[in-house]
Amino acid sequence: KAGVTQTPRYLIKTRGQQVTLSCSPISGHRSVSWYQQTPGQGLQFLFEYFSETQRNKGNFPGRFSGRQFSNSRSEMNVSTLELGDSALYLCASSEVAGPSTDTQYFGPGTRLTVL
Amino acid sequence: QKEVEQNSGPLSVPEGAIASLNCTYSDRGSQSFFWYRQYSGKSPELIMFIYSNGDKEDGRFTAQLNKASQYVSLLIRDSQPSDSATYLCAGITIAYSGAGSYQLTFGKGTKLSVIP
Numbered sequence: 001k002a003g004v005t006q007t008p009r010y011l012i013k014t015r016g017q018q019v020t021l022s023c024s025p026i027s028g029h030r031s032v033s034w035y036q037q038t039p040g041q042g043l044q045f046l047f048e049y050f051s052e053t054q055r056n057k058g059n060f061p062g063r064f065s066g067r068q069f070s071n072s073r074s075e076m077n078v079s080t081l082e083l084g085d086s087a088l089y090l091c092a093s094s095e096v097a098g099p100s101t102d103t104q105y106f107g108p109g110t111r112l113t114v115l
Numbered sequence: 116q117k118e119v120e121q122n123s124g125p126l127s128v129p130e131g132a133i134a135s136l137n138c139t140y141s142d143r144g145s146q147s148f149f150w151y152r153q154y155s156g157k158s159p160e161l162i163m164f165i166y167s168n169g170d171k172e173d174g175r176f177t178a179q180l181n182k183a184s185q186y187v188s189l190l191i192r193d194s195q196p197s198d199s200a201t202y203l204c205a206g207i208t209i210a211y212s213g214a215g216s217y218q219l220t221f222g223k224g225t226k227l228s229v230i231p
Contacts, residue, residue: 033219042223043159043203045210057212090158099207099219101147101166106158 004107012113018079021110025093032074037088050097086114121222134191136225138204145206148187153201194229201226
């Protein structure tokens with residue numbers, strides 16, 4: 001089976017712009033979770049989608065949003081980018097709605113740099 | 116905010132020694148804990164999870180959970196240079212979105228260096 005894929009792998013944007021990141025989960029996985037990883041804050045949960053519905057949401061402003069399509073692919077959107085949004089954005093997929101002891105498989109991440 | 120805390124390290128151990136990684140958590144309601152390994156420039160990968168008090172062994176790895184003291188640990192026996200990575204502890208906590216919602220809360224990770 002192919003692993004979790006994320007596109008693009010690298011992105012450079014300027015303050016005020018918006019960005020859309022994409023995540024394709026492992027075939028058969030219906031849960032996609034998004035995380036932000038920075039050196040200062042570590043890995044922080046953004047939100048989880050399961051069967052096209054947002055199930056859980058972390059403590060991030062409304063500028064961060066997401067959606068999931070019927071084929072389980074998910075997109076994350078960040079509007080009005082700020083310098084502090086520079087981070088590695090990781091998505092993870094699992095078979096069942098999480099979190100649970102079902103293994104989450106992480107994608108390679110999208111490195112976003114905001115100038 | 117429910118927290119999971121780890122010593123950032125770096126933790127240096129000689130090859131063949133036992134590496135001990137520790138994690139504490141603040142949410143007494145957390146039941147399940149996970150250890151992930153993240154190599155530099157790579158994404159996290161799950162090593163093991165534990166949800167019962169006591170020890171759980173998987174090869175050279177042993178996870179320990181003590182719910183009364185609210186700590187989780189990971190022991191790596193016969194450490195190898197290939198074990199050099201950042202180890203992330205995570206627990207299931209109530210999500211910001213409220214009761215009935217859950218999330219994986221990660222510690223900031225402990226960097227382990229195994230010296231040949």
